[in-house]
Amino acid sequence: MELTLLGTGAPDGLPRHGCPCAACAAATGDAARAATALLVDGALLLDLTPGPAFAAARAGHSLTGVRQVLLSHPHDGPPLEYPAGLPAPGRVPDGRELALISGHRVRAVALDSPGTGYEVTGPDGGRLLYLPPDGAPAGLTGPTAPALPYDLVLLDVVRRPDALARLRAAGAVSATTDVLAVHLGHEVPPGPELHRRLAAAGARAVPDGTTVTVGEYHFVPDLPRRTLVLGGARSGKSVEAERRLEAFPEVVYVATGGTREGDPEWAARVALHRDRRPGSWRTEETCDLVPLLAAEGPPLLIDCLSLWLTDAMDAVGAWDDAVWAADGRTALRERTAELVAAVRATRRTVVAVSNEVGSGVVPATASGRRYRDELGRLNAAFAAECEHVLLVVAGQALALRG
Known part of the structure; x- marks a missing residue:
């Protein structure tokens, strides 16, 4: 299963329009981030933020093969843009599972804040978890608990480190899980400090347009003894x-x-x-x-x-x-x-x-x-x-x- 991050930023993006803060001033080149949106195997689009077609093209992909668009943000989330030819966006009720014709299975994960998290299992068995801004799983025990650690987790590490702690405590994140920080806004420290801080949490950040293979190992420095x-x-x-x-x-x-x-x-x-x-x-x-x-x-x-x-x-x-x-x-x-x-x-x-x-x-x-x-x-x-x-x-x- 391949995942392309069309954006990795907060709903307002980074830099935020008209903001004079140091983080926004330093957000140039690879540090500039559009609102987070994910393209899974060219067939599933998670979050429909402004400019998805342009973002996909810039990453070397097309949205013509997208068969399902799912929203994770609260109902009063960021503005949506509907490119021609895309299916109408929807939302899976908490705890329900959706099977796609592409072979992907999507389960909605209940959160402790407004919005919806998504667990995606690919045709190859790879598993990822995606959480919206400020979101953390509401329950990680019982029949809805993950049986095994996820291969990839994408979440708001900077503002919700406790969400990552919960996932670790429940065994949903292990030493082999690739943890990607998304929804990065102007609250994050500018420059190398962001990557140093994420590494301390066992996570990493990548530029917009990056494609990752779910389950592929990526080196993140261990927390020193x-x-x-x-x-x-x-x-x-x-x-x-x-x-x-x-x-x-x-x-x-x-x-x-x-x-x-x-x-x-x-x-x-x-x-x-x-x-x-x-x-x-x-x-x-x-x-x-x-x-x-x-x-x-x-x-x-x-x-x-x-x-x-x-x-x-x-x-x-x-x-x-x-x-x-x-x-x-x-x-x-x-x-x-x-x-x-x-x-x-x-x-x-x-x-x-x-x-x-x-x-x-x-x-x-x-x-x-x-x-x-x-x-x-x-x-x-x-x-x-x-x-x-x-x-x-x-x-x-x-x-x-x-």
């Missing part, structure tokens, strides 16, 4: 770390800061982080990281190492100059070495966050300078065991390794 995300205060480092795992179910969020009684500002910070996380994630409030790293289980998101260091320095009395000189330094270095060794040996996927300090004002106290120095050493040692290291500056992620 260990990632360290560094950044200053309010740089966006925690958001970046969360983004790297938001398309995966059953993440364990390790909060090293705990709770602080009688501190409403800290409570507000914790609530902000909690509200931002997917509901399927589990939270562990602990600084005891070594057992978690040694155990089997789902990915860990550790936020953050700087608070872990604060706890470790509390435990060994490192803030006191006399204790530090006596045995505090040795005790802290032993704790740090134990953590770094656990990171080196872990078989879990780990994304850790830490503050990058020391680039500004020198702390006024010896204990403050001690903390700054030890955090720098910890970051360097932790980063040495990671396949991927990022520095986030003003919300922009810069790859230092990997």
Whole structure:
């Protein structure tokens, strides 16, 4: 089964007409995208967006062989254009199946938002799933659940990473499933950042007009086993770390800061982080990281190492100059070495966050300078065991390794 992406953009396309934003300004050449529409084996057209005949011709195809046109968008979706000779567009009711004379079978998939998803099985047995903008499957259990992983899934990865997480949790997306991001609009980051972000979710994007063979293997970099995300205060480092795992179910969020009684500002910070996380994630409030790293289980998101260091320095009395000189330094270095060794040996996927300090004002106290120095050493040692290291500056992620 062959699939040609006549468009890969949001309903308004990319760039959006008259929009001066950075994403629209950068959307030239292959980055320019018409509204998403798919041509399956020249016989089935999914979504009838403006300019389909021209888009098909530009991709080296014709619409003369199309036998069925199906709509996925809500009834108040983008405007439709009806080229002469095409059959009237329709919509399959949720849960119903349509058999085409071309040998394709189409089943409508219920969503958690307006619109219709489509599961298409080709004459050769290849299977794909296509979801409209902002759509995620409403149910993936029971008799309507997919028996096997799809060969190809096309969905709104940027705005609905939770949809991809649901599909993974249900076994509908596996390591061999080709995940294509579609419905890309001006909310997506411009330039290479889009492809870096999609790769972190195990997905990819292709230019308009691309033809793919369903079931054909396409290399997408695996999520690195260990990632360290560094950044200053309010740089966006925690958001970046969360983004790297938001398309995966059953993440364990390790909060090293705990709770602080009688501190409403800290409570507000914790609530902000909690509200931002997917509901399927589990939270562990602990600084005891070594057992978690040694155990089997789902990915860990550790936020953050700087608070872990604060706890470790509390435990060994490192803030006191006399204790530090006596045995505090040795005790802290032993704790740090134990953590770094656990990171080196872990078989879990780990994304850790830490503050990058020391680039500004020198702390006024010896204990403050001690903390700054030890955090720098910890970051360097932790980063040495990671396949991927990022520095986030003003919300922009810069790859230092990997």
